[in-house]
Amino acid sequence: MPIRVRHLSRRRFLTTAAATGAATAFGGLAAPYLSRAADRPQISHGVQAGDVSQGSGVVWARADRPAQLLVEVATTESFKDARALPPITALPESDFTAKMLIENLPSDQTIFYRARFRDLSHIDIVGEPVVGRFRTAPASRRDVSFVWGGDVAGQGWGINPDDGGMTTFAAMRKHDPDLFIHSGDTIYADGPIPAEVKLPDGKIWKNITIPEKAKVAETLAEYRAAHKYNLLDDNLRAFNAEVPIFVQWDDHEVTNNWSLSKQLPDAYKERDITLLAARAARAFHEMYPMRESIVEPGRVYRTINYGPHLDIFMLDERSYRGANGDNLQTVYGPDAYFIGAEQLAWLKRELLASRATWKVIASDMPIGIVVYDDAANRKGSEAIAQGDGPARGRELEIADLLRFIKSAGVRNTVWLTADVHYAAAHYYNPDKAQFQDFDPFWEFVSGPLHAGTFGPNPMDNTFGPEIKFIKAPGADRQNLPPSAGMQFFGHCVIDGASGQLTVTLRDRADTALWSVTLDPKLG
Incomplete structure (x- = not known):
């Protein structure tokens, strides 16, 4: 299955992020936490990214309970330009794993992603984030390692x-x-x-x-x-x-x-x-x-x-x-x-x-x-x-x-x-x-x-x-x-x-x- 995805410039990515109002964490979904971490859904085994192309990549995480995976992506480690993505569910049928295809990314760009899980039963309960990164494929002839x-x-x-x-x-x-x-x-x-x-x-x-x-x-x-x-x-x-x-x-x-x-x-x-x-x-x-x-x-x-x-x-x-x-x-x-x-x-x-x-x-x-x-x-x-x-x-x-x-x-x-x-x-x-x-x-x-x-x-x-x-x-x-x-x-x-x-x-x-x-x- 070929992976050939159109890519955005970094400027276009930032414009898109601003237009969607995603510069705040998860578009306002980062609700107050409970006092104990154990009461919030956790990422149980770290995060992974894979199958990265010029304009996209797949992000993976696993929850410790039924939950929604919330992901935001940015081109800076500070997440100043973050773009929130629609949540996807992690259910027992998939052993609480979830993976999300992130598209419309700029080529040859380090992409930072921040993942956390939101409780399905109480949507105001959100777990701690875990941050990962990957670099999209280049459109130009740069070094590749x-x-x-x-x-x-x-x-x-x-x-x-x-x-x-x-x-x-x-x-x-x-x-x-x-x-x-x-x-x-x-x-x-x-x-x-x-x-x-x-x-x-x-x-x-x-x-x-x-x-x-x-x-x-x-x-x-x-x-x-x-x-x-x-x-x-x-x-x-x-x-x-x-x-x-x-x-x-x-x-x-x-x-x-x-x-x-x-x-x-x-x-x-x-x-x-x-x-x-x-x-x-x-x-x-x-x-x-x-x-x-x-x-x-x-x-x-x-x-x-x-x-x-x-x-x-x-x-x-x-x-x-x-x-x-x-x-x-x-x-x-x-x-x-x-x-x-x-x-x-x-x-x-x-x-x-x-x-x-x-x-x-x-x-x-x-x-x-x-x-x-x-x-x-x-x-x-x-x-x-x-x-x-x-x-x-x-x-x-x-x-x-x-x-x-x-x-x-x-x-x-x-x-x-x-x-x-x-x-x-x-x-x-x-x-x-x-x-x-x-x-x-x-x-x-x-x-x-x-x-x-x-x-x-x-x-x-x-x-x-x-x-x-x-x-x-x-x-x-x-x-x-x-x-x-x-x-x-x-x-x-x-x-x-x-x-x-x-x-x-x-x-x-x-x-x-x-x-x-x-x-x-x-x-």
């Missing part, structure tokens, strides 16, 4: 105050990025969070816990709770208040390596994977500031235009895939789907229509890294790679896409991904590939943001990936805790004047591990 990564609260590594909590989000926040691409595994619905984990050196990792994370998620309430658990972290809430999120999902939002062929382990009483996926999808869409498709409700894949230098194509490599298995088909069909025929056709159209300098394909799984469905026995296919040799199974879809990108003359595509819990940079070289009908391109891998560190995984030579950088713990040191320091994120900066893209892979201490600057191809 963004971060990406995935894999949060996995393998039992939850929020440990003694370790500083989810500190990778604090490291990313230091760069004051324009946006954050969350590459999936936003939660680990299949991963309980114990109170303590004994480390190899004898020390104890101590987690903040909640009752719902004592078991795998099966009910809608448990899926919702897994998302809310992450939002208990101070670093994440501070990050969310300042950096808009562009989010996609992968497997752990439901359960490990899920597809329609998933055989659930004994920990699950609910045996219907389709029902679990439906509950998980509902919780996912409730908990993030995503623009929702009116064409296909619940759709994750979408295009976000972020100015002349950047278009982002958010993929969904989970909802439309064929069953996990050997996936060695030589003829493309439903069994070999990874993103599926409809999404593939959409991606081709959007890439062809893009006029941005850089076309970032946000893929929740890597192309050339082998990810087994049955990791213990090294069997089956969970991702794209099928092993060395010509394109087969899910690789047929990627081969078709890469061939199209070359033949259509689409320039400057870059793939960003996570999933495998280590950092890497891959250069796909047709001269070294089994399938060669494509132009060279880069794939960058980051994560985990806060989960166990694994890898490295074997590589598949079908598309000729050259490993230019890798940092992984090694086969004898798997599932390292966040305290081991091997948590990774990626940082991209597009130079406004030259259009050059610099990609840097960093760890949670914000150490730059490796970097490359790419020149855009013109014409």
Whole structure:
């Protein structure tokens, strides 16, 4: 779903705000408070913004009771020029979450928003405000900075105050990025969070816990709770208040390596994977500031235009895939789907229509890294790679896409991904590939943001990936805790004047591990 919204100048925004009489808080709705904060509806898990374009963005908050979300926006931190927006309700049916599309914003402008909740039963009772901000996409060729990564609260590594909590989000926040691409595994619905984990050196990792994370998620309430658990972290809430999120999902939002062929382990009483996926999808869409498709409700894949230098194509490599298995088909069909025929056709159209300098394909799984469905026995296919040799199974879809990108003359595509819990940079070289009908391109891998560190995984030579950088713990040191320091994120900066893209892979201490600057191809 393309996001192309007309934008206002800052002067026009201010004129509109003044004309609506919104310079006072919520147009006069800020009624007297009760004496105790507990008597007023509260924002329970911070605020978030997301899917920001040149003239709009989505704001999210969750209440602690049935309430109305009140939002005002301004171009100054003082809220002198504030514009109040019509309230929307937060009800039990959505777990008291509410998200609002804010339109008619000036481009390339820092937008401050102030959110609070008003009691539904007593409209004169209004809670304390929480302030957030985001920057709208530019209409001009200015510098653009963004971060990406995935894999949060996995393998039992939850929020440990003694370790500083989810500190990778604090490291990313230091760069004051324009946006954050969350590459999936936003939660680990299949991963309980114990109170303590004994480390190899004898020390104890101590987690903040909640009752719902004592078991795998099966009910809608448990899926919702897994998302809310992450939002208990101070670093994440501070990050969310300042950096808009562009989010996609992968497997752990439901359960490990899920597809329609998933055989659930004994920990699950609910045996219907389709029902679990439906509950998980509902919780996912409730908990993030995503623009929702009116064409296909619940759709994750979408295009976000972020100015002349950047278009982002958010993929969904989970909802439309064929069953996990050997996936060695030589003829493309439903069994070999990874993103599926409809999404593939959409991606081709959007890439062809893009006029941005850089076309970032946000893929929740890597192309050339082998990810087994049955990791213990090294069997089956969970991702794209099928092993060395010509394109087969899910690789047929990627081969078709890469061939199209070359033949259509689409320039400057870059793939960003996570999933495998280590950092890497891959250069796909047709001269070294089994399938060669494509132009060279880069794939960058980051994560985990806060989960166990694994890898490295074997590589598949079908598309000729050259490993230019890798940092992984090694086969004898798997599932390292966040305290081991091997948590990774990626940082991209597009130079406004030259259009050059610099990609840097960093760890949670914000150490730059490796970097490359790419020149855009013109014409």
